[in-house]
Amino acid sequence: MLKKLKLWAKKLKRQVFTLYFACKDERVPLYAKVFIVCVVAYAFSPIDLIPDFIPILGYLDDVILIPLGIYISLKLIPDNVIADCEMKAEEMMKQGKPKNWIVGSLILLIWLVIFIWVFFKVYQLIS
Known part of the structure; x- marks a missing residue:
């Protein structure tokens, strides 16, 4: 169970980095970039909508809002851009977070x- 959770978290992290690179790509439409910037900023922000110290509710935004935002963002990006950005994200994860x-x-x-x-x-x- 814990192993699956770690894999899921790593996949989410990779997808956030993929979105980070998609923001910089000129093939992504402006409306998608605006949404993606909001998702990436929220994912990287140390401040949550619901603080983590609140039992159960504190982690709901991390477990629901971020994956939902990532899912919607990935649907707004062309497939060829996602493929390019995923390679860049994988490379970045090997080097460490900027x-x-x-x-x-x-x-x-x-x-x-x-x-x-x-x-x-x-x-x-x-x-």
Whole structure:
């Protein structure tokens, strides 16, 4: 059971990297790229829609939303593009995950702005 779960997780990871490369491909339509960017950003984001510390519900978004987003994204991409991107993803997984500090900093900045905005709204309600 645990072995199957690990294989499933590895397959999902490979598919997320496949989508990452598909975003950069000019053969993918714009509407698909927009959806794919959202799925990849959510998959790589350390912040979840439902925090993982909430029992059972915390992992539901990881188990349902990400695979569903990947499935829909793969349906939006032409088969020949998927084949090319899968080869690139396999190669990348052998080398290790890339680290993009600019995108990571941008995500943190967005969450910081949201946190500050919420803080001021709550402060205005209290005062």
